[in-house]
Amino acid sequence: TIVTYVRQPYLIVQSQIKIKFDNAYLCFMNQFLQNNTSKITNEIVETIEKSFLYLIEFIKFKNKLKDQSILTHIFSEDFNEKLIVLNRKTTDYFIELQKTYEDGLKNIDISSLKEILDFMHKWNLLLMKMKNIVRIHNINDIVVNSMMKAITDLTIYSHMLHNVSQKIQELEDEFIYQQLINKETIEFSQQRDKFYRKLNDKFFILDKTKLQ
Structure with missing residues (x-):
């Protein structure tokens, strides 16, 4: 039971x-x-970073006071429900x-890779900060564990860019050094057609990289 003379300050704090x-x-x-968000600015990144950090602090506070009845008086009734939604x-x-x-990367889907690289580049600063926050606070809470793992497991932009560039370079090298006259193209028309279709697919992929 909340003592009458502290009820008003308590309600104010709870509301805040x-x-x-x-x-x-x-x-x-x-x-x-x-x-x-149509345009990413430093201000927007800082705002979202601060929001994420606040959420982490709320989760830490919940963990610190877990199993204590005071939590039911501090947080709103839908607090845990919102954490579950946030995590999912x-x-x-x-x-x-x-x-x-x-x-x-596996399928060398240039359009898809360009889209994900554009996204990662746009949000790179925020994603790096989020990864850092997760690493520093090292929260172990069943409600948000999968969220923390998913953030940690996301490949960073610089590694994505390196791997995509490497994949394209390998494809270029393979195309350049491909022998057009070989066992597949000489012996059977079916194998020859299949060989040239694959070669054409590679050329199409490389051509798309030039257009992006």
């Missing part, structure tokens, strides 16, 4: 905590996860980014 959490939650969800959507978002990159 709720507003702070909701603002951080909505900012991160809307401006980053839903990508409702952030996890899905980062896993999808990583999958898009890996599939694009």
